[in-house]
Amino acid sequence: MLFNSIDFVVFLPIVFFFYWLLREKLKLQNILIVIASYLFYGWWDWRFLTLIAFSTALDYRIGLQLSKTDNPRNRKLLLWCSIVINLGFLGFFKYYNFFLDNFVTAFSFLGNPINGQSLNIILPVGISFYTFQTLSYTIDVYKRKLTPTNDFVAFAAFVSFFPQLVAGPIERATHLLPQFYSQRQLEYRQAVNGLRQILWGFFKKLVIADNCAKYANEIFDMSNQYGGTTLLLGAIFFAFQIYGDFSGYSDIAIGTARLFGFKLMQNFAFPYFSRDMAEFWRRWHISLSTWFRDYVYIPLGGSRVNKRFAIRNTFIIFIVSGFWHGANWTFIAWGLLNALYFLPLLLSGNNRKNLNPVADKRILPSVKELFQIILTFALTSLAWVFFRAENIQHASDYLTHLFGGLYLKQNLVDTYVLIFYKAGYLIVLLMVFIILEWLGRNSKFAIEHLLIRQNRFVRWTFYYCIIIVIAFYMPTTESPFIYFQF
Numbered sequence: 001m002l003f004n005s006i007d008f009v010v011f012l013p014i015v016f017f018f019y020w021l022l023r024e025k026l027k028l029q030n031i032l033i034v035i036a037s038y039l040f041y042g043w044w045d046w047r048f049l050t051l052i053a054f055s056t057a058l059d060y061r062i063g064l065q066l067s068k069t070d071n072p073r074n075r076k077l078l079l080w081c082s083i084v085i086n087l088g089f090l091g092f093f094k095y096y097n098f099f100l101d102n103f104v105t106a107f108s109f110l111g112n113p114i115n116g117q118s119l120n121i122i123l124p125v126g127i128s129f130y131t132f133q134t135l136s137y138t139i140d141v142y143k144r145k146l147t148p149t150n151d152f153v154a155f156a157a158f159v160s161f162f163p164q165l166v167a168g169p170i171e172r173a174t175h176l177l178p179q180f181y182s183q184r185q186l187e188y189r190q191a192v193n194g195l196r197q198i199l200w201g202f203f204k205k206l207v208i209a210d211n212c213a214k215y216a217n218e219i220f221d222m223s224n225q226y227g228g229t230t231l232l233l234g235a236i237f238f239a240f241q242i243y244g245d246f247s248g249y250s251d252i253a254i255g256t257a258r259l260f261g262f263k264l265m266q267n268f269a270f271p272y273f274s275r276d277m278a279e280f281w282r283r284w285h286i287s288l289s290t291w292f293r294d295y296v297y298i299p300l301g302g303s304r305v306n307k308r309f310a311i312r313n314t315f316i317i318f319i320v321s322g323f324w325h326g327a328n329w330t331f332i333a334w335g336l337l338n339a340l341y342f343l344p345l346l347l348s349g350n351n352r353k354n355l356n357p358v359a360d361k362r363i364l365p366s367v368k369e370l371f372q373i374i375l376t377f378a379l380t381s382l383a384w385v386f387f388r389a390e391n392i393q394h395a396s397d398y399l400t401h402l403f404g405g406l407y408l409k410q411n412l413v414d415t416y417v418l419i420f421y422k423a424g425y426l427i428v429l430l431m432v433f434i435i436l437e438w439l440g441r442n443s444k445f446a447i448e449h450l451l452i453r454q455n456r457f458v459r460w461t462f463y464y465c466i467i468i469v470i471a472f473y474m475p476t477t478e479s480p481f482i483y484f485q486f
Contacts, residue, residue, distance in 0.1 A: 001039075001040045001041075001043035001044070002478055002480060002481070003201075003202075003205075003249065003252045003253075003481075004202070004205060004206060004474075004478055004479070005478050007043065011036075011039075011040065012256065012259075015032070015036045016259055016260070018032060019032055019033070019036075019260060020186055023183075023184070023185075023186065024183075026181075026182075026183055026184075027153065029184070030151075030153045030154055030157045030180055031153055033157040033160075033161065033162070033180075033260070034153060034156045034157050034160060036162055037157070037160035037161060037162035037165060038052075038160060040162040040165065041125070041126070041160065041162070041165055041166070044125050045124075045125075048124040048125070048127075051089060051124055051127065052130060052159065052160060055086060055089070055130065055131065055134050055159065056134065056155065056156050056159045056160070058082065058085060058086070058134075059082055059086070059134045059135075059137055059138050059155075059159075060149070060152055060155045060156075062078050062079075062081060062082045062138055062141075063137060063138060063141045063148035063149065063155075064148055064150070065078050066078050066079075066138075066141050066142055066148060067141070067147070067148045075142060076142075078142070079138060079139070079142045082134075082135065082138040083135065083138075086131050086134060086135055087131070087135075089127070089131070090127055090128060090131045093123055093124055093127060094123055094127065094128070094326075094327055095327045125166050126165055126166030126167065128324060129164075129165070129166060129167060129168050129170055130159055130160070130165060132170050132288075132291055133158075133159060133170055133171055133173075134159055135295075136170075136171075136172045136173050136174075136291065136295070137155075137158075137173035137177070139295055140172070140173055140174055141173075145174060146173055146174050146177075149177065151180075151181070154177065154180035154181060155177065155180075157180050158171075158173065158176055158177045158180055161176070161257070161262070163252075163253040163254070163256040163257045163260075163262075163264070164253040164254075164257065164264055167246070167249045167250075167253070167481055167483040168249075168250060168253070168267060168285075168287050168288070168483075169250055169253065169254070169264050169265050169266075169267040169286070169287035170287040170288055170291055171264060171265060171287065172265075172291075175265065176262070176264070179261075179262050179263070184260065184261025184262070185261060186261065187261075190258050190261070191258065191259055193255075193258060193448065194254075194255040194256065194257070194258030194259045195255065195259070196255070196445075196447060196448065196463075197251050197252075197254055197255030197258070197444075197445050197448070198251065198252050198255035198256060199255075199447075199463065199466060199467070200248075200251050200445050200446055200447050200466075201247075201248045201249065201250070201251030201252035201253075201255060201445075202248065202252065202470055203248075203466050203469070203470055204243075204244040204245070204247060204248030204251065204433075205244060205245055205248035205249065205252070205481070206248075206470050206473070206474040206475070207244075207429060207433075207469055207470055207473045207474065208240055208241075208243075208244035208248070208429065208430070208433055209240070209241045209242075209243075209244030209245035209248060209482075210241075210245075210474065210475045210479050211426050211429065211473055212237040212238070212240045212241035212244065212426065212430075213237075213241045213245075213479070215233075215234070215237050215418070215422070215423050215426065216234055216237040216238040216241050216388070219231060219233065219234030219237070220234055220238070220388055220389070220394075220398070223394070223397065223398045223401060224397065224401065226401070227401070227415070228401060228402045228403060228404060229415040230415045230418060231398060231401055231402040232402055233415060233418060233419070233423075235381045235382065235384060235385055235402070236381055237423075237426075238381075238384050238385075238387075238388045239272075239377070239380065239381040239384050240430060240433075241482075242384065242387070242388075242482055243268075243271070243272065244433075245481055245482045245483070246268075246285070246481070246482060246483050247267065247268035248481075249481045249483065250267035250268055251445055254266070254267070254444075254445075265286065265287055266286060266444050267285060267286050267287050268283065268284065268285070268286065269282075269283040269286065270283060270357075270437055270441045270446075271283035271284040272373075272377055272380075272437075273357075273358050273373055273437075273438065273441055274354070274358075274373065274376050275354045275358060275369060275372035275373060275376060276345055276350070276353065276354055276372065276376055277338065277341040277342050277345065277376060277379065277380075278342060278345045278346075278350070278351040278352065278353070278354070279353075279354040279355075279376075280376055280380060281338075281342070282355075288321070288324070289321075292317050292320065292321055293317070296316070296317055296320060297313055297316075297317045300312075300313045300316065300317075301313060303346065303351070307347065310346060311343065311346070311347075314339055314342055314343060314346055315336070315339045317339075318335040318336065318338050318339035318342065319332055319335045319336055319339065320335070321335050321338075322334050322335020322336070322338075323335065325387070328391070329391070329392050330386045330387065330389050330390075330391060330392060330394075330395055331386075331387065333386045333392060333395065334383055334384075334386040334387045337382075337383045337386065338383055341379055341383070357441055357442055358373065358441070360442075382399070385398050385399055385402075425473075429469075429473070436450065447462075447466075450462075
């Protein structure tokens with residue numbers, strides 16, 4: 001079920017009504033969340049419910065078994081049982097054909113052609129997200145950071161919680177699971193703040209992301225017909241598309257969770273205002289970045305090892321992160337490129353230099369900060385070309401044409417037409433969007449505190465303006481969120 005669908009518009013109020021009707025009955029509330037979440041997830045394909053149900057039962061049982069033994073060997077065996085089975089399902093559905101195709105290609109290249117039968121595998125929506133969420137539970141129980149639960153309903157609700165089930169944030173069991181044990185209260189301010197965040201999420205998705213997608217798709221799909229400046233615009237449009245799309249989903253998910261009395265972690269912290277790539281990765285897809293940091297990077301030794309191993313750990317974490325996004329060499333190249341971006345900061349010891357918000361307690365950034373922001377955004381946008389491209393060859397051709405044809409006369413004419421006649425309205429929308437994001441950069445989301453001290457008329461006028469813009473610029477057909485494919 002898509003957030004930006006009529007189905008969800010009907011689904012959410014019904015679940016909300018019955019959920020708070022049971023406000024004094026915690027167990028029934030949790031049961032309702034499980035039922036609603038399975039309905040929400042099964043709306044795409046009910047067959048995938050068996051996977052999430054199996055993963056839930058498996059890790060619930062392993063958690064209980066871990067609590068019954070202190071034998072290091074048995075505990076490690078249980079942990080690896082969870083890791084292998086969960087990642088095995090993820091690997092089969094997501095990477096089987098990728099590995100098979102590359103295996104066949106490698107043998108053919110060496111002069112030993114073999115036949116391999118690809119399977120028509122449908123990737124279950126959200127499997128990468130809920131797999132990591134259940135693994136966080138097992139790993140934390142194994143490390144004795146978390147007491148395993150005896151409440152199967154609460155655990156099932158934690159795994160399948162519908163607001164963040166299919167595209168995050170990837171919640172830790174230590175943060176979200178305990179919230180299913182305690183009575184929730186419908187707090188007016190929290191609910192209003194949730195609705196405000198949902199509104200901003202829809203603006204990001206329907207106005208920014210979907211309108212950027214229209215031009216980004218056209219430019220990327222016909223990149224051989226455009227010059228460098230237009231291709232540069234295409235990369236910028238995609239950068240805003242993926243940010244608006246993914247952070248928009250996170251805003252809707254977090255805001256929806258607030259309506260039910262839950263607090264989810266912040267997943268994006270205005271990453272395009274970062275002054276270096278290390279700061280960018282502290283602000284982009286925070287739930288995934290911190291997951292890899294805590295469960296992969298730090299166990300490998302992190303940066304608290306000699307330079308050689310620190311470099312190794314950096315490349316591992318970025319390449320694994322890239323591969324997590326999809327079974328394509330473009331994602332590995334994207335991860336590798338980001339590792340190269342990060343490396344100078346690591347070697348110079350500047351990877352934790354910019355920890356405070358940019359222009360903290362100031363209205364405008366300094367000239368130096370502005371230059372750093374533009375440079376970081378430019379590097380990020382170039383990396384996004386690999387993320388968006390169909391394959392390595394497409395990305396290579398795109399970048400070659402981008403840098404090779406920036407100043408051709410016909411190219412400048414094409415770009416002028418695009419900016420002033422086709423996408424002029426979008427340029428204006430992006431400028432307004434950037435201003436609003438800048439004004440709210442110290443909040444959890446851009447409009448959380450914007451105009452909060454103004455009178456009700458001013459605030460509601462602003463909110464209605466956003467609603468009108470959404471209604472005017474939203475696409476006529478439902479468009480899925482980008483991260484559903486991951």
